[in-house]
Amino acid sequence: MENSPVIKVERLNFDEKELAEFFEGHSSLIFNRLEWSKVLREGLAPEVVSYVLREGGKIILALPGIILNFKVMRMFYSNVPYGGFVGEMEYFHQFVELLETRLRKDGIHCIRIGKEYQTRFPELKGYQEELAYTHILDVSQMTEDLLWKNYKKRVRRDVRKAEKSNITISDATHPKEIDGLFNLYLQTMKRNEAYNVWTRQTLYAVYQLVVQKEWGRILLARLKDEIIAGTILIFSPGTTYYFFAASNQKYLPLCPNDLLVHRGICLTIQQGRKYFDLMTSQKDDVALMNFKEKWGAEKHPFYFYEKSLSPIRTKIWGGIWRLGNTPLGARCVRRWRGN
Numbered sequence: 304m305e306n307s308p309v310i311k312v313e314r315l316n317f318d319e320k321e322l323a324e325f326f327e328g329h330s331s332l333i334f335n336r337l338e339w340s341k342v343l344r345e346g347l348a349p350e351v352v353s354y355v356l357r358e359g360g361k362i363i364l365a366l367p368g369i370i371l372n373f374k375v376m377r378m379f380y381s382n383v384p385y386g387g388f389v390g391e392m393e394y395f396h397q398f399v400e401l402l403e404t405r406l407r408k409d410g411i412h413c414i415r416i417g418k419e420y421q422t423r424f425p426e427l428k429g430y431q432e433e434l435a436y437t438h439i440l441d442v443s444q445m446t447e448d449l450l451w452k453n454y455k456k457r458v459r460r461d462v463r464k465a466e467k468s469n470i471t472i473s474d475a476t477h478p479k480e481i482d483g484l485f486n487l488y489l490q491t492m493k494r495n496e497a498y499n500v501w502t503r504q505t506l507y508a509v510y511q512l513v514v515q516k517e518w519g520r521i522l523l524a525r526l527k528d529e530i531i532a533g534t535i536l537i538f539s540p541g542t543t544y545y546f547f548a549a550s551n552q553k554y555l556p557l558c559p560n561d562l563l564v565h566r567g568i569c570l571t572i573q574q575g576r577k578y579f580d581l582m583t584s585q586k587d588d589v590a591l592m593n594f595k596e597k598w599g600a601e602k603h604p605f606y607f608y609e610k611s612l613s614p615i616r617t618k619i620w621g622g623i624w625r626l627g628n629t630p631l632g633a634r635c636v637r638r639w640r641g642n
């Protein structure tokens with residue numbers, strides 16, 4: 304069936320003009336753009352591809368993602384950080400069936416698909432479901448004055464505290480500032496006993512390929528001349544994504560993160576977007592979810608679907624993954640990926 308001249312699955316690189324035109328016509332999400340694929344390629348060094356379903360030679364449904372090579376296992380992950388199926392969903396079940404056959408042919412041992420709250424596709428049968436959460440603040444009817452009025456008392460207090468502490472917010476304009484932000488990120492991951500997902504090269508790529516094209520901003524919180532916190536905001540037409548945040552623990556009592564989020568929400572209102580997306584949190588990360596919810600953001604389920612296409616390899620990788628998520632394992636990964 305896969306070899307039928309009528310309907311079949313193919314793997315395309317994101318450099319393909321046909322694929323770029325398909326996503327431009329079917330999705331406004333920046334994470335489905337060629338520029339974002341370059342960020343992932345430069346920052347994480349995976350294969351960035353899209354599996355597509357063709358009918359009569361025309362792309363009708365696509366699943367973008369990256370191929371991660373963990374040596375003992377190769378995973379197709381769709382997509383980082385958001386993505387999912389794009390196109391004509393009535394072909395969904397046929398696509399999934401043909402996709403799994405094609406993935407095995409390509410030497411993929413595991414498939415992982417994220418489904419954020421706005422994405423609609425049918426149940427993935429035979430997949431393990433993992434629940435996380437995403438937090439969305441609807442600012443479509445907001446002014447900055449109304450936003451401030453609607454804040455909880457403690458939110459206004461923390462933002463004022465940062466301002467009274469003479470913390471200033473400015474855009475990153477130099478590579479040295481990117482280095483400073485990445486060093487804060489390493490501190491943040493160490494503080495949280497977690498490994499760093501993003502690399503220094505990722506931040507450089509975001510700055511060069513996204514920020515400099517005005518599809519995002521890197522905001523830095525400074526105390527005098529010292530960078531004490533920072534965030535990366537990424538834009539799609541209707542949404543601002545709170546993509547990345549890092550801070551110096553020494554200055555957390557001055558609430559720089561609160562001032563950064565407040566400025567990000569105000570920027571969303573000023574630029575006419577409808578939503579401020581605080582992005583995903585693991586279901587057991589209560590402290591992070593409390594921070595997101597205090598802004599008035601609504602919590603939505605975010606599902607990950609995973610299926611093993613090679614049980615033995617997946618089991619071996621599962622043991623390595625569990626080790627990597629221990630404090631000792633995370634420390635090793637931070638050292639390995641520190642630069």
